Amino acid sequence: RVVRRGDYAPPAWLVPDLALHFTLDPARTIVRATLKVERNGAHDLPLLLDGDGLELLALRVDGAAVDPVFAGEQLSIALAGDAHEIETEVALAPERNTQLMGLYASGGLLCTQCEAEGFRRITWFPDRPDILTRYRVRLEADKARYPILLSNGDPVASGDLAGGRHFAEWHDPFPKPSYLFALVAGDLVANRTGFVTRSGREVSLAIWVRAPDLAKTDHALHALETAMRWDEQVYGREYDLDVFNIVAVDDFNFGAMENKGLNIFNSRYILADPDTATDYDYDAVAAVVAHEYFHNWSGNRVTCRDWFQLSLKEGFTVLRDQQFSADQGSPAVKRIEDVRSLRAAQFPEDAGPLAHPVRPDEYQEISNFYTATIYNKGAEVIRMMHTMLGAERFRQGADLYFDRHDGTAATVEDFVRAMEDASGADLAQFRLWYSQAGTPRVQALLSHEPGDGRARLSLRQSVPPTPGQPVKQPMALPLRIKLFGAETAAPLAAEQLVELRDETAEIVFEGVSERPVLSINRGFSAPVIVDANRPAADLAFLSAHDDDPFARYEAIQQLMLDTLVLGVTQGRADHGAVIAAVRATLRDRALDAAFIAEAVLLPSESFIGDQMAMVDPEAIHRVREALRRDLAQSLAADWRAAYEGAHANRFEYSPAAKGARRLRTVSLGYVMASGAPDAPEIAFAQFEAADNMTDRQGALTALVNSDADCREAALDIFYHRYSDNALVLDKWFSTQALATRDGTLDRVIELAQHRDFTLANPNRARALVGAFSVNQRAFHTAGGGGYAFVADQLIALDKLNPQTAAKLVPALGRWRRFDAERAQAMRGALERILAVPGISRDMFEQVSKSLE
Ligand code: ARG
Numbered sequence: 001r002v003v004r005r006g007d008y009a010p011p012a013w014l015v016p017d018l019a020l021h022f023t024l025d026p027a028r029t030i031v032r033a034t035l036k037v038e039r040n041g042a043h044d045l046p047l048l049l050d051g052d053g054l055e056l057l058a059l060r061v062d063g064a065a066v067d068p069v070f071a072g073e074q075l076s077i078a079l080a081g082d083a084h085e086i087e088t089e090v091a092l093a094p095e096r097n098t099q100l101m102g103l104y105a106s107g108g109l110l111c112t113q114c115e116a117e118g119f120r121r122i123t124w125f126p127d128r129p130d131i132l133t134r135y136r137v138r139l140e141a142d143k144a145r146y147p148i149l150l151s152n153g154d155p156v157a158s159g160d161l162a163g164g165r166h167f168a169e170w171h172d173p174f175p176k177p178s179y180l181f182a183l184v185a186g187d188l189v190a191n192r193t194g195f196v197t198r199s200g201r202e203v204s205l206a207i208w209v210r211a212p213d214l215a216k217t218d219h220a221l222h223a224l225e226t227a228m229r230w231d232e233q234v235y236g237r238e239y240d241l242d243v244f245n246i247v248a249v250d251d252f253n254f255g256a257m258e259n260k261g262l263n264i265f266n267s268r269y270i271l272a273d274p275d276t277a278t279d280y281d282y283d284a285v286a287a288v289v290a291h292e293y294f295h296n297w298s299g300n301r302v303t304c305r306d307w308f309q310l311s312l313k314e315g316f317t318v319l320r321d322q323q324f325s326a327d328q329g330s331p332a333v334k335r336i337e338d339v340r341s342l343r344a345a346q347f348p349e350d351a352g353p354l355a356h357p358v359r360p361d362e363y364q365e366i367s368n369f370y371t372a373t374i375y376n377k378g379a380e381v382i383r384m385m386h387t388m389l390g391a392e393r394f395r396q397g398a399d400l401y402f403d404r405h406d407g408t409a410a411t412v413e414d415f416v417r418a419m420e421d422a423s424g425a426d427l428a429q430f431r432l433w434y435s436q437a438g439t440p441r442v443q444a445l446l447s448h449e450p451g452d453g454r455a456r457l458s459l460r461q462s463v464p465p466t467p468g469q470p471v472k473q474p475m476a477l478p479l480r481i482k483l484f485g486a487e488t489a490a491p492l493a494a495e496q497l498v499e500l501r502d503e504t505a506e507i508v509f510e511g512v513s514e515r516p517v518l519s520i521n522r523g524f525s526a527p528v529i530v531d532a533n534r535p536a537a538d539l540a541f542l543s544a545h546d547d548d549p550f551a552r553y554e555a556i557q558q559l560m561l562d563t564l565v566l567g568v569t570q571g572r573a574d575h576g577a578v579i580a581a582v583r584a585t586l587r588d589r590a591l592d593a594a595f596i597a598e599a600v601l602l603p604s605e606s607f608i609g610d611q612m613a614m615v616d617p618e619a620i621h622r623v624r625e626a627l628r629r630d631l632a633q634s635l636a637a638d639w640r641a642a643y644e645g646a647h648a649n650r651f652e653y654s655p656a657a658k659g660a661r662r663l664r665t666v667s668l669g670y671v672m673a674s675g676a677p678d679a680p681e682i683a684f685a686q687f688e689a690a691d692n693m694t695d696r697q698g699a700l701t702a703l704v705n706s707d708a709d710c711r712e713a714a715l716d717i718f719y720h721r722y723s724d725n726a727l728v729l730d731k732w733f734s735t736q737a738l739a740t741r742d743g744t745l746d747r748v749i750e751l752a753q754h755r756d757f758t759l760a761n762p763n764r765a766r767a768l769v770g771a772f773s774v775n776q777r778a779f780h781t782a783g784g785g786g787y788a789f790v791a792d793q794l795i796a797l798d799k800l801n802p803q804t805a806a807k808l809v810p811a812l813g814r815w816r817r818f819d820a821e822r823a824q825a826m827r828g829a830l831e832r833i834l835a836v837p838g839i840s841r842d843m844f845e846q847v848s849k850s851l852e
């Protein structure tokens, strides 16, 4: 099955109202649905309902029983009049639902996940996002086992029933697509607070968890209030119901879900306390809470017409959560982190067999399109509009978009048009960002003629071919550019925003009397790869003098990358420039610790690999370790000083304290890399004395990556200390799976047999298999054992949870970039997966495209 964007047709029948009645039971839940349907336009098409894995018990049209007629997977109902009432009754088995789509059981709860196509696993329904329906829901369940019964919207009634059962009724006044339906039943407690919206609506906020987790919900609740206020102030968006509920569940396929008024979260994005969550986890909790809340407007009030428009809500909402996080701490460090993850996840996707446009043209299984391209590149595309239009006109465009499309299912085109109409900008060429896949490359060459005081910057862009798109047109690229004088270190002119539109362009700068140094794509204004071929001296200069913090970070990272790539390709080991730049950065008192920590970290092994046509994982590891050791030893006293200087007396979650801990962990890594005899003791002492998980896991990671005698002891202590905390055990697994030392493959194979390992829990599966598959050196261990291991796990996981399995395929899909022996073994692993009888649609699409 291939679904094509061009085949979109409006629905033949609408469903303005739906009543759902659940008799909840983990073994056998009965769902009765009453759909009011209305003919949409003049036609004589039947009503088509989607269903997946449902046991149909009854079907009635206008009160009369009818025999079901199936058209493929759909139920087809011929109707004579323009308005009818359809009733269905189905049975489901939530406790046997290992896919975690539809209604399922998790840790004693019953909960749902419907996006993208899970609602059809609950009841027969036209399960497409352009059907907007008012829901009335009645839940009935055993009161002792499921004392709390939640659904979307506002609670309207509840009470006791015979036989120890009870009920609750919920009405959602906002018509919504079926993917936003949710229910939760369970023994839950709430952390509550009130929120008064700008226009005076009193909203009761609650985060629901199991009783032992209640103490870990303050951070998430605080983040929710902060996000609600921020959306009022920055986007003028207010909340619109009397209650806002969040529930944390342990078994969840991804991060979280924005169901109207009832967000459901992977518990890893809710639960946080200093002993169990790192600063990274705290930040992620706040970002995901904000993200899901922001969907209430960008996603729920204005939803998507079809799933090809997914980035309409996801790209925009990611941008909004990035802007929110930037406003809570250091915008520069946030930008560095966002670009780092774009380069780690999205650039490789754009360069590989699964490359697709931000608005795809076709899919086999929509679950496979919840990608870094849709989310993160989608956010970059909207960020570029923000850059080109400016904050004020961008806000006017967003207002117009929300006004025009409130209560409807919209398209990417609607969004761009609102931006154009509000600002007067012409975004015709810019739209190519939505249709052309692949990361554009920009070559930049700066020349200077001292005589006439002129500098010329020539730019040339190209967009690489991607599957199904052999030829590309030039894109509209906003590049923030500035020149600095090499002698004075002063800016030679104000920053310019250059919009490159043609394949080539030349920009002339006048009055350039000293040799200019080019700072380009400042702030990462366009998500492109810039080849500026700047010599090491210029990069070192920029790393010290650029006035854009992101550009400073870029300069030092590019210097490191150039050094590492030369080391791998030509065996050169000239580390002087990197050492000098790192020394200067470490000693610069004007810089904050968080920035320093990001800047002095070497590019990851896989990012180094991404720069090369042919990846040699062992050589990359060797060359990177050599530079790390050299940096560690040459700057030994600086690392010690940075380590000691970043010591805090008591845990505090603030930007300054986070930055200090980050620098402490990074410095500890270098202290360890120096090979100093006392280094393991320092790490072990930090590991034991830590009053927070950031310091403890930082020390554990340093030990696990080393050959220190105490590494196994530290792992044991960590395991026993946290053996009853699933989220921390995930760290125990992933820290070992990510270890860059020898023997990781064997350890990972062993860990897959550990009594705490299970593929049934997505977090655990990702912690071991997912983490291992991005550990470039270990995954590509000579002999192909890493590929075979991952293939075995994916084959087993596909039988339980196809969505989660399919997400882990891309590591194997990088085979073109490796030597013949590895490539063949990787292909062999993919072919073995493809040959398994009963392979899921999710896996089939990912694996077959990866082999093409
Ligand atoms: N809409 C959710 C979010 O990003 C994620 C849903 C993911 N669904 C999926 N089938 N992968 O906030």
Ligand code: ZN
Pocket (backbone or CB within 6 Å): 291, 295, 313, 314, 317
């Ligand atoms: Zn989202």
